[in-house]
Amino acid sequence: MELQVLVLRPIFFFFFFVFLTILQQSSSARVLTITKPDRHDYAASARWLVSQNSWGVLSTLSVDHKGAPFGNVVSFSDGLPEKGNGIPYFYLTTLDPTARNALKDQRASLAISESPLGTCTRDPMNPTCSKLTLTGKLLILEGGSEEAEVAKKALFTKHPEMMDWPKDHDFRFFKLEIIDIFLINWYGGAKPITVDEYLHAKSIKLASFL
Amino acid sequence: MELQVLVLRPIFFFFFFVFLTILQQSSSARVLTITKPDRHDYAASARWLVSQNSWGVLSTLSVDHKGAPFGNVVSFSDGLPEKGNGIPYFYLTTLDPTARNALKDQRASLAISESPLGTCTRDPMNPTCSKLTLTGKLLILEGGSEEAEVAKKALFTKHPEMMDWPKDHDFRFFKLEIIDIFLINWYGGAKPITVDEYLHAKSIKLASFL
Known part of the structure; x- marks a missing residue:
């Protein structure tokens, strides 16, 4: 009995500790602040995807490749939690092709997936994975303007x-002025x-953030 | 002592079971078959990203939006594990704009990120997150051809x-014939x-898969 307590207790605490560590890691990987909206509410579904995702692919028309479509992985944000306005903002450097392309031709699109949010149970291309x-137009925001703030x-x-x-990489604030919305969130x-x-x-x- | 054994043992097994379940879930979320290559080996780094990712954003020139760049979340594959050839293949339906756009103008690009692989420790736009x-050109593969197989x-x-x-959704096999490679995997x-x-x-x- 003495032995069982001596052996079992440390093992028990070891697994309990490991369990807590894993739980913490898996929850910190993504902090989902709201649950997925009703799939029939298209506007809420789209806003949810924009609000919850932190990166996407921003496509512009390539200056270097004679107008070919050039997708680029970028981080974005549409605003503070509870105050997101649905407009994706970007912090881009003109050292990168995307900003240079947009300054030549504003036409652009931002594509995002539900996949990184961890709520898809099927293939990323299955229509149930939004x-x-x-x-729209990728517009540079005037430095110091209200919208740049x-x-x-x-x-x-x-x-x-x-x-x-x-600071010397010429990062500038941009926004996507949305013209059209393509949403798939079901069959x-x-x-x-x-x-x-x-x-x-x-x-x-x-x-509020957990 | 009896009580401790009676109480401790089930608790111990409970946590052990939970631990195993979480471990299994976290490992099945993504099966990384190889570790990230040396960042100085650009070709291996690019091939690793293509081999490990299961989805990306495929950009084409929109027919509906007068040539605007249209990014679309798609699944892809460059081949079987250990046999990937680096060429991204797609299974697209002409019910979706991307395939229709490509049939009009083949110019396209595929953008992928290291972020979904779980190996990035910084922001998805930090240059250390590849x-x-x-x-290139998004080409439809002739049905029944060797390459379609x-x-x-x-x-x-x-x-x-x-x-x-x-079967009635007109899914067809496509490939991206690569013309140019844009890789960021470090500063x-x-x-x-x-x-x-x-x-x-x-x-x-x-x-081989774990």
Whole structure:
């Protein structure tokens, strides 16, 4: 009995510790602040994808490749939790092709997936794993303007690392002015959703960060 | 003592079971078959990203939006483990804009990130979190051709769900014929890497699936 207690107790505590560590790691991997909206609410579904994702692929028309479509992995933010406005803001350097392309031709699109959120149970291309493409104009925001401040706050709170990015790399704030929305969040093809419905979606209740 | 054994033992087994379950779930979320290559080996780094990722954003020139760049979340595969050839294959339906766009104008790019692989420790846009854009031509593969069979095998083994996708949705096999490679896998901007180096990279040793 003495032996069992001596042996079992440390083993028990070891596994309990490991269990807690794993639990902590798996929960810190992604902090989902709200649950997935009802799939019939297209505007809320689209806003949820934008609000929850931290990166996507921003496509522009390549200057280097004579107008070919050039997708680039970028971080973005549409605002602070509970205050996101649905407009994706970016912090891009003109050392990178995407910003240079946009300064030549503003046409662009941002594609994001539900896959990184960890809520998909099927293949990333299965229609039940939501995907969203926002097509519009990638516009540079005037330094010091009110909107540049909104973008800065949105980006630096979601991507605090950006505050330390090199000052001499000509990083500038951009926004995607949305013209068209392509949303798949269930079977049956792209869902009907207007930019107005998207931008004025009922404020999706975002719980404060856990 | 009796009581301790009676109480401790079930608790111990409970946590042991939970521990095993979590461990299994976290490892099944992503099966990394090889570790990240040396960052100085650009070709191996690019091939690793293609081999390990299961989805990316495929950009084409939109027919519906007068040539605007249209990024779309898609699943892809470059081949069986240990036999990947670096060429991304896709299973696209003409019900979706991407395939229709490509049939009008073949210019396309595939953008993928290291972020979904779980090996990034910094922001998805930090240069240490690798990203890759393959620019080229999105070509439809002739039904029944040798290359269509290669694509089919590559896709259906990595995305078994595809085998059950609706037969009446006109899914077809496509490949990206790579013309240019844009790789960021460390500080200092895009890395010099040719298509030839990429396609003929030393066979990256892929351990069999865990």
